[in-house]
Amino acid sequence: MKRLAGYYCFAIATLMLPLLFPDSYYVTVVGVTVCTNIVLAVSLNLLMGYAGQISLGHAAFFGLGAYSSAVLTIKYGMNPWLAMTAGVIAVTVLSYVLSRPILRLKGHYLAMATLGLGIIVHIFFVQADQFTGGPDGISGLPVLSILGYPIDSDLKWYWTFAIFMLASVLFSLNIAHSRSGRALAAVHGSEIAAQMLGVDTAKVKSHVFVFSAVLACITGSLFAHQQDFVSPESFSFFFSIELVTMVVLGGLGSTFGAVIGAILLSLLPEVLLVFEDFEVMIFGAILMVIMIFLPQGLFVAMEETFFRLLKRKSQGSADVTS
């Protein structure tokens, strides 16, 4: 119960928002973007934060999910759920095959390889225009429906994304306190020591790579249906970098760090719109200030301060009683 206290608060807040502000632009439109980014950041954090394996190509799997839904439903008239499943299978196979050779690399080399992966996939979206519609993208996806209920309004999309997002956050929190989560953290801490304790590090890394790719892929499918449009722009190298920024900004290795990072990076541009031309400058400056003063990440820093205060307070009251 205590382990998930923060999660329950977060879940209640997420689910209360549309009830309190059903017509707000910030809930129905920005809310969906925020949820999308949270799932992507949380899934990337499994790989980067837990296992310590950087990926600069996470947007590729997000894009593959979106395009498999778009192309298979529009060009081949496939059922949306079937198309999504096909996307998941394709991404599972692709990420598994790639994971073994790629994750043998470390540090900068791994960054380079995943960067390459992201760029290749992006170029494919742009160039394979007989399937993907090229740089213009494709639109006109069928409406997704769950058990006969069509998801055809902004509010319904918010609910869909919110529930999917909450499930992903819960998965991530659950993994942290399990054999697999510890094996990931062990790979992060010392790969050689992990191996000496019988952890098959290649397998562990490959599994988490596939898991995080599949989460991104499903998010992509939902995103494609919600936007009713896909174009290569949404899955570029820059978006991969933005995801990495979310994870690092919130606090590497912390699920809620990734959540906070994603919320901040999704909302900040909206809020900063009032500054017009200076928006990007101020955005950059905020990121720099956070990283300079809170290098361990925004959420992790807040958490540490909170527990320090709590400890001091309990020590204070103990002094009074004694």
Added chain:
Amino acid sequence: MSLLEARNLEKQFGGLKAISGLSFSVPENIIFSVIGPNGAGKTTLFNMLTSIYKPTSGSIFYKGNNITGMPPHKVAGLGITRTFQNLQVFLNMTALENVKVGCHMHSNSGLISAALRLPSVMKEEHRVRKMAMEVLEFCGLGDIADMPASALPYGILKKLEIARALAAQPDLLLMDEPAAGLNDTETMELCDLIVQICQSGITIILVEHNMSLVMEISHHVLVLNYGKLLAQGSPYEIQHNSKVISAYLGGE
């Protein structure tokens, strides 16, 4: 029967022979020490025994099976584990979590079942926690279980690494300079711990520079010099071996 046997081991780094023509066998349930001057090849030998390095030639047999060139995690799976000269504690975890990683081979839940937190996972978590606490207490670390490893002093981390290795329930434990950097009291405690571990049925191969520790607890000592076997025998025999004395102190 011997637990571990090395036959004609050789390891070459470029032109340098770190180990050459080394054969020895380690009987079950003893403390087997490997000593030698700096650069004699002790850590290289450990790295070969745990398959971190592949020998250039020669072979290693464990319980009669040839384990040469096997992936390290499989070697660990057979019951060999080790501690490190330069600490390899997982600093991103608490002490208890470190030891829980040691229980990895004695639990089996996967990523998906963990994500869904199936009842089997919760049961396993409970069991692993109990196992890990027992090991921590055996090593006298029960009260620091929930401390982050990064906040613990060096001497405790050394013990924690031993606890983590024990959690893997090995038959053979390789310890690379466990007393390095410890003060006298800590060394005494370590000495007792090693003897206790051996008495619990675990064979120990020890690399150590602290000669009084080695001579006090070892059953058998092997001396390496420039990657070659210089001498082996009981601590008493080694202390009175003229070749060993001249290797350490310099002879004419």
